[in-house]
Amino acid sequence: MKQEEYKTLGILAVIFGAGALLSSRIPIINSLAFLLGFVALILGVIGIGLNLQNQKTLAMIGSSFGLISIIIVLISQLLFTPIFADFIRGYRSSSNYLMEEPTNEDWPNSIIDEYENEEEEEIFTWTQEQFDALIEGDPSNQGQGGTNYSDIIREHGIPDSESESNLDNQETKRISYLSLGSPSKAVVLTFAKQENGQFLLIHKFSIGLESQKQHDTGIRI
Numbered sequence: 001m002k003q004e005e006y007k008t009l010g011i012l013a014v015i016f017g018a019g020a021l022l023s024s025r026i027p028i029i030n031s032l033a034f035l036l037g038f039v040a041l042i043l044g045v046i047g048i049g050l051n052l053q054n055q056k057t058l059a060m061i062g063s064s065f066g067l068i069s070i071i072i073v074l075i076s077q078l079l080f081t082p083i084f085a086d087f088i089r090g091y092r093s094s095s096n097y098l099m100e101e102p103t104n105e106d107w108p109n110s111i112i113d114e115y116e117n118e119e120e121e122e123i124f125t126w127t128q129e130q131f132d133a134l135i136e137g138d139p140s141n142q143g144q145g146g147t148n149y150s151d152i153i154r155e156h157g158i159p160d161s162e163s164e165s166n167l168d169n170q171e172t173k174r175i176s177y178l179s180l181g182s183p184s185k186a187v188v189l190t191f192a193k194q195e196n197g198q199f200l201l202i203h204k205f206s207i208g209l210e211s212q213k214q215h216d217t218g219i220r221i
Contacts, residue, residue: 007047007058009043009044009046009047009050009059010043010044010047010056010057010058010059010060010061010062011058011062012040012043012062013040013041013043013044013047013058013059013061013062013063013065013066014040014058014061014062014065015040015062016036016037016039016040016043016062016065016066017036017037017040017041017044017061017062017063017064017065017066017068017069018065019033019036020033020034020035020036020037020040020065020066020069020070020073021033021037021065021068021069021072023036023069024037024068024069024070024072024073024076025072025076031073033069033072033073034069034070034073034074036066036069037065037066037067037068037069037070037073038066038070039066040062040063040065040066040069041063041066041067041070042066043059043062043063043066044059044060044061044062044063044064044065044066045059045063046059047059047062047063048060048063124177124178124179124185125155125156125157126156126177126185126187126206126209127209127210127211128206128209128210128211129211130155130156131187131204131206131209134147134152134189134201134204135147135201136201136202136203136204137192137200137201137202138202139192139202139203142170142192142193142194142195142200143191143192143194143199143200143201143202144194144200145200146191146192146200146201146202147200147201148198148199148200148201149173149175149191149198149199149200149201150198150199152175152189152201156177159175159176159177160176160177160178161175161176161178162174162175162176170192170193171192171193172190172191172192172193172202173190173191173193173199174188174189174190174191175188175189175191176188176189179208183208184207184208185206185207185208185209185210186205186206186207186208187204187205187206187209188204188205188206189201189203189204189205190202190203190204
């Protein structure tokens with residue numbers, strides 16, 4: 001009877017040791033494996049001590065499982081702790097970076113150059129001489145003889161505003177170039193659509209334009 005009780009300690013040591021060995025390589029869970037391995041080692045040692053005169057195979061196997069699992073847990077903790085710490089530091093650094101407001105130094109040079117180029121393109125280029133050179137076509141003949149819309153876009157760029165309307169079965173387009181400056185400047189042009197799809201100038205209006213010698217570029221809005 002007493003021999004059976006001693007054998008039970010060996011069986012328990014094997015069970016706890018096997019469980020510890022299986023879970024010793026899994027992060028986080030291996031903390032529990034350390035406890036199981038420690039229990040298996042204690043049970044195995046007690047089983048060996050009580051079975052000095054009898055067979056003690058199970059107790060030795062259980063204590064071996066417990067000892068091996070403890071060693072594996074310690075090694076894995078030493079290996080994974082620095083990695084986990086580096087991960088936490090990297091996560092905090094990335095979080096702080098995302099929360100910071102980006103500056104020009106944070107943007108690639110290509111993006112900054114593109115933005116600056118767009119600003120350069122959005123400069124009010126009209127002078128009084130250029131405006132006077134525009135030819136108003138015949139409104140009753142769909143702007144025949146007037147300046148072409150495409151030529152103006154090619155020379156002065158995309159307008160600040162553009163709208164189309166249909167009045168008395170005549171399709172028209174109105175564009176505006178505006179500038180904030182001192183004084184403010186504006187050019188408003190109205191075109192009539194031809195049968196071939198082109199738009200020709202039928203009316204022009206300007207305010208605040210300067211001659212070529214006085215021309216000082218302002219920023220369009």
